[in-house]
Amino acid sequence: MQRLGLLLFVALIAVIPLLPGLSVFWITLLDNIGLAALVAMGLVLLTGVGGLTSFGQAAFCGFGAYTSAVLTTKFGFNPWAALPVALAVTGLAAVVLGLVTVRLSGHFLPLGTIAWGISLYYLFGKIELLGRHDGISGVPPLSLFGWSLIEPQAVYYVIWGFVVLAAILTTNLLDSRAGRAIRALRGGRVAAEAFGIEPARVKLIVFVYAALLAGLSGWLYAHVQRAVNPTPFGINAGIEYLFMAVVGGAGQIWGAVVGASLVILLKDALQRIVPALFGTAAQYETIVFGVLLVAILQGARDGLWPRIVALFPKGAPAPVDRDAAPLPGRQKAKAEPLLAVTAARKTFGGLVAVNDVSFQVKRGEIVALIGPNGAGKSTTFNLITGVLPITAGDVVFAGRPIGGERPQAIAGLGIARSFQHVKLLPEMSVLDNVALGAHLRGQAGVMRGLFRLDRAEETRLIGEAARQIARVGLADHMHKPAGSLALGQQRIVEIARALCLDPDLLLLDEPAAGLRHLEKAALSELLRHLRSQGVSVLLVEHDMGFVMNLTDHIVVLDFGTKIAEGPPAAIKQNPAVLAAYLGAPE
Template sequence: MMRMPRGDRLGLVLWALAMLAFGLLPVPEFWITLANYIGLYSLVALGLVLLTGVGGMTSFGQAAFVALGAYASAVLTTGCGASPWVGLLAGLALVVLAATALGAITLRLSGHYLPLGTIAWSLSLFYLFGNLETLRKFDGITGIPPIMLGGFELESGRHLYLLIWAIVGLGVLAVLNLLDSRPGRAIRALRGGLVMAESCGVPTTRAKLLAFVLAAVLAGLSGWLYAHLQRAVNPTPFGLNAGIGYLFMAVVGGVGHVWGALAGAALMTLLADWLQELLPRLLGQSGNFEVIVSGALLILLLQRAPGGLWPMVQRAGAALRGRLGSGERAQPAGLRNKALAQPLPRRAQPAPGAPVLQVKAARKTFGGLVAVNDVSFDLHAGEILGLIGPNGAGKSTMFNLVSGVLPLTAGEVHFLGRRVDGRPSRELARAGLARTFQHVRLLPQMSVIENVAIGAHLRGQRGWVAGVLRANRVEEASLFAEAQAQLERVGLGDAALREAGSLALGQQRILEIARALACDPVLLLLDEPAAGLRHQEKQALATLLRGLRAQGVSILLVEHDMDFVMGLVDRLVVMDFGTRICEGQPEAVRQDPRVIEAYLGGVE
């Protein structure tokens, strides 16, 4: 059974009661028609919230998926005499196939090429619909039968009203449940960058494709309802302008907020209708003046509220409740069900002194620049190894070679006895390698504990269907219990429900370590973890790292704070101009003439 996160449950109930009352009241038929179109647009905008606002992938082509859902049902019901419900299943199947094929191609693009790609196939499908004789070209298909429900024909807009809004309500519930689940957090992790998500074990290609297909399914569902509401379809409502309009609705409402999809669809629809009636009276002539005026008004709105309409509503509600500025988020479902938590399995740590990481003659070139020049070193179980050197020494490149972010030009990297160079970061994370970043990579709008739960992604198994149906409560409770335990371990237990972006820089670095520990690693790669920390915080971090070493966790550390490094590590590897110039215990390295010349500048 699907259950909404408690913070939104009351809002959904009140909204559902209001929509039910509106449909039962003797309001004018035109109002019902407007409400029906708001519902149809809300479904498409809801998919764009998932795809663009959450997943960070901009699409102008959702109108094409609306058309696929509408045309599939129209063809089957008029040409084959099939039931509209058969048309629904066929339409959604066609949408899934088309979205999977188009997504596999389009999602390989990045930056501005991605939205340009969606424009390309949107235009192609639009002209395809308009030139196929089977679909009666631009004349379209008429005589589409009404939907039958319980032996009753839903032949008018008033009859379809409750069905449309019931489906919208289920769509909102499904998306909220999905986002509050392991696969939903994987989609949300895409906003933090592919390198960060992959380092936590998230299969980013699969996560992007899932968001793309689910957004297309919501659009196809809207198309099916549209076909049986209008009882006719033609290509005109499914052009590029419609795709741009859907994206505008999501952005105006608040593209990162589920309820913003409904707010944006309502605002844009009502605004367009009001301007169509008002402007001809004011200007004394008819025309598409509402497009100009609404565009100017939207620019003004987004200047005043870049995040859209819904965040303004949230801030107003928080101020009324006296919670403005609290910085806390609603509890995720995994915390609310913490009584169901079960201990997660832990990987066996190698015996003390066993080889964990072996780098053999690693070389990396960028054109004619040799960034890493045949560097070799070993790291053993229960050891903290420091990698130091002056700026430009090649430390970060070496770090990325070990973690799978960059491929080797030559040489080998072995982890736990297996050669791993050339393998992606998510495979290394599965094998037990976790990392932090020199420049903090968190999801600032998510809570602290949700950021840590992303690190435990590989320790769960339930998929998106279980997330939507809330059939993953035991697993979610277990993952969040693990996340809370890691926060307690690093001293951030009291900040679990705060927004990650509200933490100080030093706390954000500690949060990254907690996220890495949630992977249950054998080897922890830390990239300048002490940067931005105060003296006491550095001491606490050193105590934490020594405790991890005592528990068998191996650590590779890149750091510029020499006092912090010298009092912590067991051995040091020193690099300069991409070459290893020294390796040994801290005191021996401190006094090596090559290190003094290259790095310490002669000052102890």
Template sequence: MSTALPMNSSAETSKSARSLGVTGRRTVGPVLLLALLLAVPWLPTFWVNLLNNIGLAAMATLGLVLLTGVAGMTSFGQAAFIGLGAYTCAWLTVGTDVPGWLAPIAGSPWLALPAGLLVTLAVAAGLGAVTLRLSGHYLPLGTICWALALFYLFGTLESLGAHSGLTNLPALQIGAWSLDQPADMAWPIWLLLGLALVLSRHLLDSRSGRALRALNGGQAMAESMGVPVFRTKMAAFILSALLAGVSGWLYACNQRFVSPAPFSVTAGIDVMFMALIGGVGHLWGAVAGAVVVTLGRNGLQDWLPSLLGQSGNYESVVFGLLIIALMHRAPNGLWGAIHRRWSRRVDPRRAQPAALPAAAPLPRRVQPTRGQPVLEVRGLTRRFGGLVANKDIDLTLHAGEILAVIGPNGAGKSTLFNQLSCVDHPTSGEVKFLGQSVLGWQPRRMAAAGLSRTFQHVKLLPSMSVLDNVAIGAHLRGRAGLLRSALRLDRAEEARLLGEAQRQLERVGLGALSHVEAGSLALGQQRLVEIARALCADPSVLLLDEPAAGLRLQEKQALAELLRKLRAEGIAVLLVEHDMDFVMNLVDRVAVMVFGEKITEGLPAEVQSHPKVLEAYLGVDL
């Protein structure tokens, strides 16, 4: 029997549309940027100032898109990091108490840029080390706290001009060209924004970008695939802060005056609005949101007083109502709506995803000798307060063996899986992997040692392609970091990682759906994607939590054949499953759990006739 599983060809439309949509965006963006810069000399000064403000806001918002839309962490402190970049530039160029050891860079806005980025990096690293350990609603509340602290610090320090700020900053100079006019500053603002967009696109299209996105799919999943969760969160936080710092430096050079007011928590909320309105999941959403918020507020400030005949902050009221209406009509933001409409207009027959470049296969790990114990569990007990989820469980899994753990709902099977993969830790007992105790290990270390898993509830990134979802599983088989990825120096490694992901997709029968968004697949296909992702890690032990749930008969047969081939390769498979026909015709041994305890273990035929199993699980009336 072939291991190719049936595929759903109806998803081809989504695949082709998405492919052409990405190509179109990459072409349109640089053309619009070039046209904008060429038009600047003919625009009135008022509009040039608006364009510069949009560019500055878009730079800071881009950082928030990476932090919130990509990595899934909400921050209201982006304006504070803008302030760090701006104040560092102002203090170094016009400050009166700059220490002597900084004298070589004092007075130069260009040298103030790296200095500002270093200050921003140091502050962001310190704040992130504390703030990013918070979760849920405590994380955004934490960002509000330090944003308030930095805002009041800017207005308190006399060396920063207190509430009066710092004035008479020198203009940027490029040779004899002094960038002292708004039209001159448009070039560095928009060129740096364009560069940031390009580097961000490169970053997301890489191993490091997939690690950032994996944070949005659940930290347990990310760490089980080998992603260093806290380090990756710190990288996203610092990268977001650095983009805000660049925006602050440009702001100081453009205004040539810095005071605390633009860097308040309210300004940070405005940046969040820009990200949400533009599309927090899209890089170009940062530009779209900056355009809408900047032009919208400016227009309302001019229009409402003439309509109402009085002054006031009515523009904030009306603008807030418009934001609510927009979020109802376009919950994914303006750029998300544009992307969706663009995709619908694409003829799928005219667009095909680009073929993956040829690449050498990734090296494989040496598998344990067939029959060798690879996973040993002795006296495993897990208590949650007064609830005993697992009690004195003993299990042994051998290389080249398929062992099933069955039991009714609530038997503690998923709790057992979490302890074996170190997502959770036992209250007592011992777990050994390849003869080594894993007590106290983290999931990432287990993944590196050769244990990979799927989840009872599918954990995929629905807006990412199937191929990228699977490639997350190969994270530990690559080495390229953020800088190499952003500079496109990782292409050879990236080709090998994606090639491995494609091979595993073909192995489970989904090779033709590699460029479809994972969220568009049926549940059964999504489970197969999870299996392909687990195989992408090149495991010695594979933990499968209900792999056949949602599969049709033919798909189950093909999956069973695939698992037999994995067993023949020496891979050990431990699975939890409720489909008894699937289990009994496939596995070598069966362990039965009831109320957290193992009641029996043996060959499938023996277990099927065991009185306790018949009573507890296989349909005998109690």
């Protein structure tokens, strides 16, 4: 279905310039839409998919445009020979800016992009080599096989060829191991790191990729307009590009084309209609433009592309090969105990959250960590998985100290986890969410993803995810958005995702919360089966019936301090546990 849609789009693009009576004005407008769509497509990936808001993409257009303009007018470069240099300069600038920008979070991130967007605009206007605010004129047009592409109709196919190519490559990227890592950014740093993803590295990759698309657009702009000055690369243009990505549909690749078309056509129409209605004494176009965009977003908050797609029948999901060759198994740890927590301590200022807690988890054992709310159970989980640095004490896994390791390294050793508050990507399918858990068991990177050289590995990764989904009893929900499932089912999806890591130790934070009786029974059976296969389980749970009937050993915390540990039978009778947590009969 997607291939058919692409073919129809390419056919439409090819036919448009051949329509009788179509003026040069409309072809020029379509050229401008294509140039803007390239930048918006990068923002779809950066902002809509990766969750990184940028107002400065127009500046990257400037890097591409000015580099090519200087090389072709002052050093005699052929425009095509200037393209790789323009992209290299843009990419280098993106790396330098990205190393600073992607480390920001919250409102500081968009503010940072505004800051360097404004700075670069004024920088372009101050450099003598770039012609200051007058810019560079006489930029040569593109040529192909000796044919000058100086006319709008001639360059039209080059621009839209790049748009189609960028859309295909971006689609390929998102449908890959690297693409799932990019989408995982919206789930937050903690969740991404738990699967072995390096958020800072992935953010930088998507930042540079979006900048390269903007640089490509800038290179084309320079040779289409044949003159370059700072005006098109200011913060106002950056805001417009972001509007295009959001209006078209944040996270929707082809929404970039829809958004660019709408914004540019709307601006053009308003520049002709509004003065005719209100006269030219005051410029009301910008006001009307802003009001209309707000109205569109109110009516289609997810953008226009999802509304367009909903008009057509939904194709069947791609078949999943559950019989694909299994991924290489993890080398199982031999040391005993598998996990040893010794005098672990965590303080937040003067607050002692975990107070010299010690316990062990042996291979093939299910251990429960119980206690009242605020006892320090989830904090202990975070110390084991590297989410929080340990203040004092030791955490040793398979004979190796891991107290100071990063979460990605700890996941790589074979420790997988679920979360107290479910951390799934609700708009992604259950299958893609679970496949994130196998991230460390794959090797394919961005370049292999872009050119679909990762298909053999991808088949194995998706096959592994499908097998784990079937293993936990959710095969019928595989292709549904994870956010459409009930809370209890989402917790089971998290367990399937953790199992994709092929872990030695499984940390489950309240896995039975939200489950019905039969679902809890099925979960108990699954955990017993994992125990029989040598997988150790450490769980936090408040359902004492579930805990007492399942676990081999129980550790009880109260106010961050261990008050008891032992087999379930002993814990049931322990006076300190009865008084602090379980309650004693009158």
